[in-house]
Amino acid sequence: MKKYVLDSYALIVFFKKQKGWEAVEELLFEASNSDQPLLMSVVNWGEVFYTRIVEVDLDAAEKAEQTIRSMPIALIDADMLLTREAAKYKSLGGVAYADCFAAALAKREKAILVTGDPEFKRIETTGDIKLKWL
Template sequence: MNYVLDAFAVLTYIGDEEGADKVEELLHKAENGEIKLIMNYVNLGEVYYIIAREFGVSKANEAMAVIKRWGMEFAGVDESLSLTAARIKAMHSLSYADAFVVATAIGRNGIIVTGDREFEGVYPDILWIR
């Protein structure tokens, strides 16, 4: 089973906020080879800029080093993914970065992991962490 992490899920886990336990459970399952966790580079960049804006570039760099050790796959962005995300953005009221989450989930037949209600009605398979 493939799970696609949104920046919301990663930031929730890092910040030990409500729902962090659900993300932690997925990280353990991925570590044990029970599931595959995927995040695309657009959403990784989203995590970076949010942390950098709030806590500074040094903390964002530290967070990237930690996230990269989580044993998840980082999906590259190519023309196909970009155009799929653009079509999703054109048809729905969600951020462009969130459209990349949906496009990645479509391409990988994955379940989106988030607490961001912008995804409601956009994609059918969502694991809500809050």
């Protein structure tokens, strides 16, 4: 299995069963049957948690947290080097700071970034990372 990084967008559409959720489900299934978990920055995980609180409530966010913990997803801490790379992407303009962490992680891990967020088109033009669009 190829290496994939999930942007928060991927899990948000998964939980809401919006366009692209089936592709996320397929990646989760593939990861559960391999030794390669999907990767996600804790910053992006926090964005998923926050979104569930705002759009539903704290209980829904906590249920989403438990579900994510049971998924084949490795949560990666935002260390100094990852944050430095994210800051470089942020300097391009037009990209949310949390999204820059997903891009930085994908670059560092030489992984494919899974998203449907159009903000990533700006980062895609750098040629640093490959994207799987939902």
